[in-house]
Amino acid sequence: MVVRTLLVLFLVVRFLRAVVVSGWQTLRVILRSRRRRPTMALVRVGFAPMSETGAALLGCMVSLTPGTTTIDIDMGRRELLLHVLDASDTRPLLKVIRRDFEPALVRLFGRAREA
Amino acid sequence: MAVMFLVVAAILAALVATVRILRGPTHADRIVALDIFLAAAIALAVAASLGTGRTVFLDVAIGLALVGFVATIGWARLLERSPRVRQRGRR
Amino acid sequence: MMGGVGGVLVLGGAIALVIAAWGVLILPDALSRQHAATKAGTLALASICLGVALLAGDSQWTWRLLLIVIFLLTTLPVAAHLLARAAVREAGLERLIEAAPRIDLDPEETRP
Numbered sequence: 001m002v003v004r005t006l007l008v009l010f011l012v013v014r015f016l017r018a019v020v021v022s023g024w025q026t027l028r029v030i031l032r033s034r035r036r037r038p039t040m041a042l043v044r045v046g047f048a049p050m051s052e053t054g055a056a057l058l059g060c061m062v063s064l065t066p067g068t069t070t071i072d073i074d075m076g077r078r079e080l081l082l083h084v085l086d087a088s089d090t091r092p093l094l095k096v097i098r099r100d101f102e103p104a105l106v107r108l109f110g111r112a113r114e115a
Numbered sequence: 116m117a118v119m120f121l122v123v124a125a126i127l128a129a130l131v132a133t134v135r136i137l138r139g140p141t142h143a144d145r146i147v148a149l150d151i152f153l154a155a156a157i158a159l160a161v162a163a164s165l166g167t168g169r170t171v172f173l174d175v176a177i178g179l180a181l182v183g184f185v186a187t188i189g190w191a192r193l194l195e196r197s198p199r200v201r202q203r204g205r206r
Numbered sequence: 207m208m209g210g211v212g213g214v215l216v217l218g219g220a221i222a223l224v225i226a227a228w229g230v231l232i233l234p235d236a237l238s239r240q241h242a243a244t245k246a247g248t249l250a251l252a253s254i255c256l257g258v259a260l261l262a263g264d265s266q267w268t269w270r271l272l273l274i275v276i277f278l279l280t281t282l283p284v285a286a287h288l289l290a291r292a293a294v295r296e297a298g299l300e301r302l303i304e305a306a307p308r309i310d311l312d313p314e315e316t317r318p
Contacts, residue, residue, distance in 0.1 A: 019279060023249025026241050027222055030229035040238055044308040060283035069241060070283075071290045079308065083290055085241045117216045117261065121254065124220035128227035135230050135239075143236040143293035150243040150285070151227045154251050157274065158223060161258055164267075173270040180274050184281040191288035195295050 007104050011061075014100055018064040025066040029086050039086070042071070044079045045094055048102055054109025061101045067093055121162035125155040146190045153183035215257025222250035236293040244286040248278050 047058060052075060059070040062080060072081040084093065132151040139145045157176045164172035229242030255271040262268070 015279075019245075019249060019252070019282075023222070023245050026229070026245040027225050027249075030225055030233065030242055030246065033229075033232060040235070046308065059287065063283035063286045064245070067241070069237070069244075069290045070287050071294055083237050083241075085238055117213055117257075120217055121220050124224050128223045131224070131227035131231050139236075141236050141293070141296050143289065143296050144239060146289060146292070147236060147239045147243045148230055150289075151223075151230050151247055154223060154226070154243075154247040157251055158220070158254055161254060161271075161274075165258055165261065170266050170270060173267065173274070176274050177270060177277065180277040180281075184277070184285060187285045188288055191285075191292040194292040195288075 004108065007108055011101070011104050011108075014104075015061060015064060018061065018066070018100075022064050022066040026085065029067070041084045043082045043084055043094075044074075045082060045097070046077075046079050047098075048106050049078065050106050051109040054105045057109070058097075058101060058105050061105075062097055065093060065097050065101075068097070118162050118166040121158055121165070125158040125162065128158075129155040142190075142194055146187065146194070149190070150183075150187060153179065153187075156183070209261055209263075212257040212260030215253050215260065217257075219250045219253030219255075219257060222246060222253060226250055236297060237290060240286060240289045240293060244282055244289070248282045251275075251278055 047055065050058070055073050055075060059073050059080060062068055062070050062082065067085040068082045069085075070080055071083050073079075074081065128151055132148040132155070135148040135151075136145050139148060157179050160172045160176035160179060164170060164176075226242050226246035229246060230239045233239045233242055252275050255275050259268045259271040
């Protein structure tokens with residue numbers, strides 16, 4: 001129980017930090033877009049097995065990671081469909097998603113239903 | 116000072132969003148601009164309460180935040196279910 | 207001191223709001239514009255609310271402003287997601303989505 005509370009708090013802090021960082025980066029992309037058109041991209045990313053609630057939460061948090069928005073969640077293939085605003089550095093973004101949010105979510109909502 | 120600045124910024128943002136609503140090639144663009152309108156409205160409500168020193172306007176802002184969210188969802192759902200209009204959305 | 211920080215937050219939020227609106231105007235398509243409206247707009251409002259809370263320095267104001275920020279932050283991802291889906295559907299990008307490449311990271315890349 002204590003561990004779960006701590007995990008939730010941890011996720012909330014991460015979420016708040018992600019809000020600030022993503023807002024800031026979006027502002028920067030807007031200001032730069034005069035000179036350099038942002039190249040957008042659509043990307044699929046696999047995620048670790050977790051319940052539907054966990055996947056929904058992951059989707060919400062992904063919407064807040066810098067430069068990405070969830071368009072769809074494919075539970076069958078365990079993939080998130082993302083829209084990336086500035087596609088020049090996609091891999092670090094995905095790394096942030098999987099490293100920052102996924103482990104805690106997996107521990108909270110992990111493997112409820114293995115497909 | 117801060118109040119004036121907030122009001123000017125909110126009105127400016129609303130004006131810019133109006134251009135997008137008028138011009139916006141797709142309905143999704145207009146809904147996005149509506150989001151900015153909502154943000155400007157909340158900023159105006161906060162500025163009003165800061166200017167008058169009364170908290171009633173903050174309650175207005177709370178209501179706006181809730182209603183605006185429901186409105187965005189409603190528009191998005193409507194858009195998603197409406198029959199497809201081919202080739203009109205493209206620029 | 208508190209008033210100074212609050213003033214800076216309010217001014218920064220106001221500027222960010224204008225930049226967000228500007229982004230909605232100049233970014234190239236609906237999906238990108240939605241980034242500007244939801245993320246930058248919400249950050250701007252949160253900054254304004256926190257700044258006013260610091261300026262007022264009164265619990266009557268603080269909890270109301272915190273309530274606004276919490277509502278905005280919880281509703282933001284849902285609104286962003288629904289808007290993105292609607293935009294994709296309206297622009298008829300479903301085929302592009304089907305063809306979207308899948309990116310996988312190596313296990314050691316995801317280790318903290």
